[in-house]
Amino acid sequence: MYKILLFFILIPLLIQAQFPDNTVHLKIGDKAPPLVLMGSDNSVQGFNFPLNDKVYLIHFWSSGYSLSKKFLPRLISLYQRYNNLPYRNIEGFDVITVAVQSDKIAWKQDIEQYNLSGITNLIAQRGFNDANIKNWGVNILPSTFLVNEQGIIVMINPTMLQIEQYLDEARNFPPNRKDLRARLLMNPNLSSGIPSHNVFLLNMFEDTLQKTKTNERGIFTFSEIKLLNDFIFRFDTTQNQIKYLKEIYLADANDVILPPVSKNSSRLFDFQFSGKDVQKFYASDRKANAIQFISKIKFKENTSTIDLSSLKELDKIKDIMEKQPDLVLEVICHTDSKLDDDKSFKLSQEQANA
Structure with a gap:
């Protein structure tokens, strides 16, 4: 009699271990929960959304599930193409991966194999029992969330093309098309x-x-x-x-x-x-999309020497031109109205050439 009772007690425990009961069910429009987990540098990292006015892609995966790793190369491609682009009302695009597993060795091997070191990588070593995983309602892998600059979930398990479309609409200029x-x-x-x-x-x-x-x-x-x-x-x-x-x-x-x-x-x-x-x-010689990119580059007063505070902005423009080499850049400079016309014109030319 006791053996039979023990059998019926063990069955629910086994089922629960295989199918985690994370009762939270996040949906589009919900606020993204925080993340506090161990990073690949062995330090605890915390993220509260919204964060830095950026759009974040949060990807939950595991080394033990080969299907959950198929999105990783796409994820890196997205990061490399969209991370440094200028956007209208957001400060950028970033990616966070969360490995739901206890095996840190396999996790770090995959970080190296899939070239993930340039992005933020976290690990939930308690697996589906981790409080972070439960707060996100993650029951299956992979699971992916796109969080906007206001910390709101705007997409759940989107395709790469859907993410690209969302980011393209937020860009400071339309993508070049032919x-x-x-x-x-x-x-x-x-x-x-x-x-x-x-x-x-x-x-x-x-x-x-x-x-x-x-x-x-x-x-x-x-x-x-x-x-x-x-x-x-x-x-x-x-x-x-x-x-x-x-x-x-x-x-x-x-x-x-x-x-x-x-x-x-x-x-x-x-x-x-x-x-x-x-x-x-190319089907024709149609000009690439005309874009307007307003960038305030500062110079030292009445000189053509670029102020150090503007170097980061210039790096963004350089990155754009390298990624889209057929763009034509028009430089317009404005000088202090206190200068006479000749000096102002000469200084404008020198600043444009700088």
Whole structure:
């Protein structure tokens, strides 16, 4: 009799250990709870939201769950592209990862493997029983939250494209966009265009950005594409025109025929190209988006020597120009009205050239 009772007592305990009962259920519009956890530098770090007028991406994951680590490369890509951009009403974008696990060794190995050292990494060593994890209502991994500059949760488990759209709308200037055009060919001859064929534009993580179809001459166009570091043209191999081909050809926007494209290990025709090669596929010479970026650079009084307090602002502009090299920067300087016209004009030129 006692053995039977013991059996029925143990069963609920085992179930509870496998399925944590974190009764908090955060939803969009709720205030983000604080985080107080051990960081990768072995010190306790605390975060109360809102924090520094920034937008934060909070990602809960674990080394023991391979599926929860798939978002990490995307997370780093987001951080690298959006962390230092200027925004209208927020001070920036930052990322915090929270590993829900007891194994610190595996955690630190993953930080190194996934190049996470540039962002804030925390660990909840009590797992799902940690008070921080319960306060966030995290029951499954991965779990991701986007918190705005007011400390409010605005997205739960968003895709990378949804996060990009949110941040793009908050930027001080719109992202640079172009129309991309190419021609799908059966052989290295412009007259061999393959008509009515499905073409997909993917990013480096194989998210579909747009889908289009070739015209009667094999030409296809993707409209208003935000310029990224890497793109992939993917061609539908289930359609009869190329189903049995071993290789296909592409011509760029200037009808220059490129080297043949062979099927990859997944039996797909993928043409991958980087940001430096994307200009080959610009559909026109349409000017990049006009932007207005007001930045107050200070100079020492009546000189062209830049004040040290403005160096950080100049670094932001430098970073923008490096990330979007086709932008044209217009510099406008204003001098003290007390100077006469000739001196004022000369000083303005010197300050602009500084």
